[in-house]
Amino acid sequence: MHDWKQALLRQLPSVDSLMRHEDILDLLSKYPHGLVLECVREVLEDFRKEVIRMEQPDLGPDNSMLISQIACLVDDRYPPNFRQVINATGVILHTNLGRAPMSQKAAEAALWAGSRYSNLEMNLNTGDRGSRLKHVEVLLKRLTGAEACLVVNNNAAAVLLALNTLAKDREVIVSRGQMVEIGGGFRIPEVMKQSGARLVEVGATNRTYLSDYQCAVTENTALLLKVHTSNYQIVGFASECSPSELADFGRGIGIPVMVDLGSGCLVDLQAMGIDGEPKVSDVVGAGVDIVTFSGDKLLGGPQAGIIAGREEYIVAMKINPLARALRIDKMTLAALEATLREYLWGSPEGEIPVLAMLSVSQDELAARGKLLQQQLQGVPGIETYLIRGESQAGGGALPLQELPTFLVSASVPGVSPEALAAGLRRGNPPVITLIRDDSVLFDVRTMDDQEINIVAQCLDRVVRESQF
């Protein structure tokens, strides 16, 4: 080997010395030791190979170059992990931020079910094999008023299973006003195609009458489907059939009626001044044969798809082989059971965060806003205002509902709101905010007191770093 090559290799820092470098120590505060070590070795090894391949002398290794390569590799290989963030957007069911945060009891239930053995599928009285659905069936029947219930992985799975079981290779009649896209590519017409059912569209975008369904029925019709327009509303010259109208018609001609409620709500939101989201038990009570809804929207529990309806249809779905592919996990099931018990025998408005955030009083929001504004005063150069605005329910629920709230707007001269928002988002913990005009906005509806206290420190760090 050339002398110059040996000299270059000798200049290479040792693994140990790199591991003690302050920039690497910084990485070690965020990433596991083993991962950083692996990347340090890999970058050094790559450099050695490069030297051996060199045709002529080149510059020697430069520590800062090596370190930035190591940092990139660490980030690249195991990008910043799944972690807690502070939601300052006021969007209660923010799908990108994990939708519904669960109650304390539900989270504890998921923890024990995940870390212990359980009677998931064993009847403890007889010792025989049992059904995992037993743990929630009775509770769901009471809460929805349905004859039978079934739970799967999410509501998209619920719709797929119901259509596949009841309408494969047959026709399903749906109103043109209800061709919903939920986001993330979930479109009713496409799910129907996957289920093997044939879609028959009736009516116009803004108006569909019972007579439209009547005209479309053939001997091949398996199901009449109504999809709750959960993330939009057709207003103005518009009308659609109610669940009870459809249910009466379906019963008369012996064809089942299904309503995909999307969000699905178990309590009377009208009592909280919130309109537009039917209660599951009202839809079941209207005579609808199958109702599907999510566990992690307004219900405020874990991700799940709940199917409530007539026994004969639910039984048929349970024995469909697809049910096995779509089945609910044990931790989710434990969390769902705890959530449903809270509805039946606890205080859902106090303990289920989604309901608490929906029903929080204006006085409480104003107090949180003032607290946040006060905390933010210490940030150098900051200008803040406490303002009124509207929060959104989000997650494809209550699209038109206005939820009056208090927000704190914050601006810092010389730092753009985009830079502030990005700095907060990349911080630790990450804080997700809104931007309006020249300010970042914090909606206190989705923040608790502890988070309000942390946010000021986060913003302080961002501002100091950007001025540095």
Ligand SMILES: *Cc1c(COP(=O)(O)O)cnc(C)c1O
């Ligand atoms: C949200 C929604 C779905 C999908 O529910 P997931 O639980 O997200 O799978 C289906 N239909 C409607 C009407 C919805 O609002």
